[in-house]
Amino acid sequence: MITVLRLSLPLAIWLASFSGVYGLHGLMCSSRWAGPPIGLSERGLLIGAAILAIAVQSLCLVVLRAPKWRDPDPAMRRIGLALAAIALVAAIWTLLPPTVLASCM
Amino acid sequence: MNALRRHRALSRIWASDPGLRGWFTTVNHTDLGRMFLAVAVFFFVVGGILAMLIRAQLASPRSAFLGPDHYNQVLTMHGTIMMFLFAIPLFEGLAVYLLPKMLGTRDLAFPRLTAYGFWCYVFGGAMMVFSLLAGVAPDSGWFMYPPLSSTIGAPGINPDFWLIGITFVEISAISAAVEITVTVLRYRAPGMSLSKMPIFAWYALVTAVMILTGFPPLILGSILLELERAFGMPFFQVAAGGDALLWQHLFWLFGHPEVYIIFLPAAGAISTILPVMARTTLMGYGWIVAAAVSLGVLSFGLWVHHMFTTGIPHMGLAFFSAASTLVAVPTAVQIFAWIGTLSKGRPSLHLPMLWLLAFFATFVIGGLTGVMVAIVPFDWQAHDTYFIVAHLHYVLIGGFVFPMLAALYYWMPHFTGRKTYFKLGNTAFWLVFFGFHGTFLLLHWAGLLGMRRRIDTYEAGQGWEAINLIASISGFVMAIGFALVLIDVVINAVVAIRGSRDPWKAGTLEWAMPTPSAPYNFASLPHVTSRDPLYDDPELPVRLARGEGYLGDPGRARRETISVEIASGAPRYITVFPGNTALPMLMSAITGLFFLGMLLKTYWLVPISASGVIACALYWVWSLGGTTREGPLPVGRGPDLLTAAETADPPGWWGSIFLLLANGTFFGSLLFGYVFLWTIAPNWPPPNFAEPGLGIGLTALAGAALTALGTRWRPGAALLFAAPGLVALAVTGVMTLMLVPDPTAHAYDATLWVLIGYGLLHQPWHS
Ligand code: HEM
Numbered sequence A: 001m002i003t004v005l006r007l008s009l010p011l012a013i014w015l016a017s018f019s020g021v022y023g024l025h026g027l028m029c030s031s032r033w034a035g036p037p038i039g040l041s042e043r044g045l046l047i048g049a050a051i052l053a054i055a056v057q058s059l060c061l062v063v064l065r066a067p068k069w070r071d072p073d074p075a076m077r078r079i080g081l082a083l084a085a086i087a088l089v090a091a092i093w094t095l096l097p098p099t100v101l102a103s104c105m
Numbered sequence B: 001m002n003a004l005r006r007h008r009a010l011s012r013i014w015a016s017d018p019g020l021r022g023w024f025t026t027v028n029h030t031d032l033g034r035m036f037l038a039v040a041v042f043f044f045v046v047g048g049i050l051a052m053l054i055r056a057q058l059a060s061p062r063s064a065f066l067g068p069d070h071y072n073q074v075l076t077m078h079g080t081i082m083m084f085l086f087a088i089p090l091f092e093g094l095a096v097y098l099l100p101k102m103l104g105t106r107d108l109a110f111p112r113l114t115a116y117g118f119w120c121y122v123f124g125g126a127m128m129v130f131s132l133l134a135g136v137a138p139d140s141g142w143f144m145y146p147p148l149s150s151t152i153g154a155p156g157i158n159p160d161f162w163l164i165g166i167t168f169v170e171i172s173a174i175s176a177a178v179e180i181t182v183t184v185l186r187y188r189a190p191g192m193s194l195s196k197m198p199i200f201a202w203y204a205l206v207t208a209v210m211i212l213t214g215f216p217p218l219i220l221g222s223i224l225l226e227l228e229r230a231f232g233m234p235f236f237q238v239a240a241g242g243d244a245l246l247w248q249h250l251f252w253l254f255g256h257p258e259v260y261i262i263f264l265p266a267a268g269a270i271s272t273i274l275p276v277m278a279r280t281t282l283m284g285y286g287w288i289v290a291a292a293v294s295l296g297v298l299s300f301g302l303w304v305h306h307m308f309t310t311g312i313p314h315m316g317l318a319f320f321s322a323a324s325t326l327v328a329v330p331t332a333v334q335i336f337a338w339i340g341t342l343s344k345g346r347p348s349l350h351l352p353m354l355w356l357l358a359f360f361a362t363f364v365i366g367g368l369t370g371v372m373v374a375i376v377p378f379d380w381q382a383h384d385t386y387f388i389v390a391h392l393h394y395v396l397i398g399g400f401v402f403p404m405l406a407a408l409y410y411w412m413p414h415f416t417g418r419k420t421y422f423k424l425g426n427t428a429f430w431l432v433f434f435g436f437h438g439t440f441l442l443l444h445w446a447g448l449l450g451m452r453r454r455i456d457t458y459e460a461g462q463g464w465e466a467i468n469l470i471a472s473i474s475g476f477v478m479a480i481g482f483a484l485v486l487i488d489v490v491i492n493a494v495v496a497i498r499g500s501r502d503p504w505k506a507g508t509l510e511w512a513m514p515t516p517s518a519p520y521n522f523a524s525l526p527h528v529t530s531r532d533p534l535y536d537d538p539e540l541p542v543r544l545a546r547g548e549g550y551l552g553d554p555g556r557a558r559r560e561t562i563s564v565e566i567a568s569g570a571p572r573y574i575t576v577f578p579g580n581t582a583l584p585m586l587m588s589a590i591t592g593l594f595f596l597g598m599l600l601k602t603y604w605l606v607p608i609s610a611s612g613v614i615a616c617a618l619y620w621v622w623s624l625g626g627t628t629r630e631g632p633l634p635v636g637r638g639p640d641l642l643t644a645a646e647t648a649d650p651p652g653w654w655g656s657i658f659l660l661l662a663n664g665t666f667f668g669s670l671l672f673g674y675v676f677l678w679t680i681a682p683n684w685p686p687p688n689f690a691e692p693g694l695g696i697g698l699t700a701l702a703g704a705a706l707t708a709l710g711t712r713w714r715p716g717a718a719l720l721f722a723a724p725g726l727v728a729l730a731v732t733g734v735m736t737l738m739l740v741p742d743p744t745a746h747a748y749d750a751t752l753w754v755l756i757g758y759g760l761l762h763q764p765w766h767s
């Protein structure tokens, strides 16, 4: 099972963070949103969340290379690393929008 | 024991019942796989006939051939049948038939579940066909958008057939998915580690997990819409606090993964067939696996690209446009790996290869138009036009039907044990290929010229006439081609001469048995050390028939196979499969009554049939047999093994884990629905709404904690804690319902009812 988790976790984290940031955006744009916590703009909040997601994704990649955690089967290890790398690229690419767009338009 | 005596003994143990009875009591994957495939092909023919009716209607402007009412039914049923009753079941059939053979085992993990799923598919499908014949078929489009599909737009019974019939059919998809997941993970030939699995098994695994996580949102959506239609709970009505867009979200949360659920098995077939046709091995196995897994997950983050024109905020558009362009990358990785494989080998132009070339030519175009419509400004122009119709048929026919025809011709010698006779197949190929492009290529332009989707007729003078006429004529050419394929298959199955065992010189295990295969697949199970066992050891089939592998001794006279450790493929225990039984068919028939009761609004039937299903399920579990301790038993090779019943994680445990996954996404979708309405729906919450207070919340928490504690302890203590816990939960549920006595008043009340209903339904499981 741990093998299956190694394979699916990085992209599952991407899915969670992607939907999470999208959900956060939806929440902030709803009429019931009271405004961001003090000192932050909505856009800042989104960019922060995106950076956090990207950091977690990088951490994933590092952990999967660590001798303690990596897969004993070299072929599976390569597949796992490829997936973690794809997840990192996916996180960076799909979380770019808040850096270039204003929120709630 | 010689090979023939072993064959006879094993056949006696594994064979389905003889004659007519065998059809209804079989639990054998070879039989059920064939039956699945045959029924799926039947639905392809029905869907195809509907397509011809559509093209006949659209051949000329202002045609009165069908009339708007019939046209809507025909169009809706064409899409519905092709997606739900053809494409997914065809994958299920192929996987049910092939997987155990490719993985080197004797059957799927839960043989009776295979049968139950099959019969749910047949009965659910029959319901849909009946609606068509009776002229009350669903007519709101295959995506069933409300308000077109709510009582406002469709007061008749038509959409109920869709909501209830398709949910019924989805039971078969979910059961097949559980089956496939557990089989791929635990039922392989000893020694077959994950990285030595045939590539098709990887694709099947990804697809199955996607079904488990992708179907629940649609099942939820269907339940909500049916609740709205039958009882007036207004989830999708803006005036009462709901939102029609919620349906679109739930539908596409399922719908986009669905298109990959359809494409990935085809890609699995391609990755299997292409290297054999090119007389080489697959290039970039690891990359292909990574691409398949990432497509599986990425495709869950794209659903909003079907909703680019619904007025969502710019940021949302940008998120989903970015994610949509991203999926082109893993798709391209696969395409390049396949092209690399081709250039590495010496391709021969057998019929399966021709179909694969047709796939390349067609699917690449569909993929490119896919990237085009993933770009928001372009999609604003193309959405709901024939450009999309062209895109989706390029990817679905090019990306699924063509590879499946390659698969058909590739595995036909395995199905029939005969040599194939190719001349008619070639003619059919060219007719389908040119017919297809003639039909759909020009429709891109029709779309760009402004021809909208789903219209039943159009005015002359907009420049669409020639295109539509050509499309219709080509459509009929394609249909003739498909008819020839069918005739070809029948001729092959009946009159062709007996062929050799491995006509394509492939390396995977399904060819390591005599064809057509015996009900037990392998006289003894191989020990696998590479991805292409037959290339390493061409004598393997003979040695397996001689009983030199695992479990070659039928002495225990029961259906046995070996379960392995997930990652390494080391043998773990012996699984004993149940024998032939009509129970699955009976149970799905009663399940059918349950759905029929809801469809016809004869609600007294619902609890009765539900108890019937539960009774069947209890008998099913009970008949699994007790746990007689047998101790470690010899398996012919390596150390002795225990039987599954004597281990901590028998197959049933694994099956439950994956069912829980499906249940989890169902609940996740429900929460999504709540939050969505909370943030988006304009009239939410109701003006004077009653929020469940602190008291109720605390009691609920305490109840949940007590039940959770109770389940951890010895039976006596468990009852002591769990019983008051359950009572507390039930009381809070009822108290909340009393706060919102009328679920039809507002979407808020309706949603609370559903949430609490979900909770109460789950209570018995904890005890
Ligand atoms: C490169 C990958 C792909 C991308 C970026 C893509 C993108 C899209 C987009 C944005 C739409 C919505 C257009 C609209 O309605 O305005 C769409 C529609 C559709 N796509 Fe794709 N697509 C891709 C591949 C596929 C594949 C592989 C399949 C199936 C095997 C598929 C099947 C469909 C279907 C069935 C629809 C129409 C759904 C409906 O409205 O009824 N697509 N695609």
Ligand SMILES: [Cu+2]
Residues within 6 Å of the ligand: B255, B256, B259, B302, B303, B305, B306
């Ligand atoms: Cu899509």
